[in-house]
Amino acid sequence: MKDWAFGLTMTIAGMGVTFLTLYILTLVIRLMDRIYPYREEKKDKGS
Amino acid sequence: MWNVVLSSLVSGFTHLTWQSSFLIFLGCLLLYLAIAKGFEPLLLIPIGFGVILGNLPLAGLAASDEGGVLNIIYKAGILTEIFPCLIFVGLGAMIDFGPMLANPSVLIFGAAGQFGIFLTLLLALALGFSRPEACSIAIIGACDGPTAIYVTTKYARELLPAVSIAAYSYMSLVPIIQPPIMRALTTKAERSVVMAYGEKKVSKRVKILFPVVAGLITMLIAPMGAPLMGMLMLGNFLKESGVVGRLADVSSGAMVNIVTLLLGLCIGCSMLGGNFLQWQTILVFILGLAAISLDTVTGVLLGKLMCVLTKGKINPLVGAAGTSAFPMSARVVQKEGQKANPRSFLLWHAIGANTGGQIGSVMAASVMLAILAGIGIMPTP
16 A cells, blocks of 8 residues: 555544544434433432 | 772773763753752652663663662663552543533544644655654653653653653743744634633533543543553542542652652663654654644644634634643643733633643544554564
8 A cells, every 4th residue: 555545544533433433423422311311419318 | 909999980980971961961951950840740850850861871770771779760660660650540530521521522622733743754754764663752742741651661762751741841831832823713703702701510410420431431432542641540439439539639749749759760770871852752742842833733623613613702812722621722722812801710621621632632642552453563562
């Protein structure tokens, strides 16, 4: 493989996989947030 | 008799070369920058002292001096890649993914902030560096010292001193490197965009689940980066689980401090006059600067695109925090945003993008390692 072909392959694959992975993570975070939405902590019963 | 005594007493001076003298001066300069200018003192002081020790003639304290105390630490911690991994445990225990979990859209900036790595790879190849060397130089753009050390130790050990010094120096220079680029690429109106401050809260369960789920996904996609990603997520899990406070505290405190001290000393004592003072070192520094600048350019450009797509809801400056220089980039974004509009508080969003940059940089490095292994370029044993 020529150096330029190697560099371009690395750039396309590297950026592609990084973008894709982080995009998947954003979807997973949104999903987790739907399953476990934030709820106000229960106050101490004694108070 | 007296001749022998005298010659042994002055042998240190007589064996000094101009290269080692220059490196000792450089070590003193690093100490000065750390103390007087406050540039990354936690790192520059051990590195600076390591440079002085490593370049003392006949002292046997260089990383290459077989059997010397620093040689033993160097082999045990750097060549085995244990130090970068342990630092990632500490980093994970220090990071709060909360802002990113509250606004996951900013995670995508963590990918844009890695573009400089790959553009610099092309530049390094064009300048005649071999493929493993080009990858090691390009990874400076990750703005992440441990990742840079991890990749360089595997593929271009001869460049380790230059790459690690460049990576840590540029991390500390982020407040100087990024602002002019941010201002050049944005209008005042764009910099003034006010983003809704992070009122959204995230449940404890999501915070606990994130390091496990994100770790599994990223490590299955790119197993070559698992030692770094796994340790980062382990550190964060220790913190978020809330049941092992002692482990989280020791990871983010004593352990990371000890490893940083030893890592800095090892890097310093591997910078020797003969192998460091070369044109190649200057090229590494120039390419490293290009990598971090290009990261900022692509981050801000993606920010501008997001600003248009969201009809002005995202301030393009936040894109500059997509590098993993944590938390320096986020602070720079906050400062620049406030300069343009005192009512603008970007820190929350910028910290989210910055933590995304941590994950993005490890992903980029993992893909790099996977491709190198895939085409048959194996790590140095």
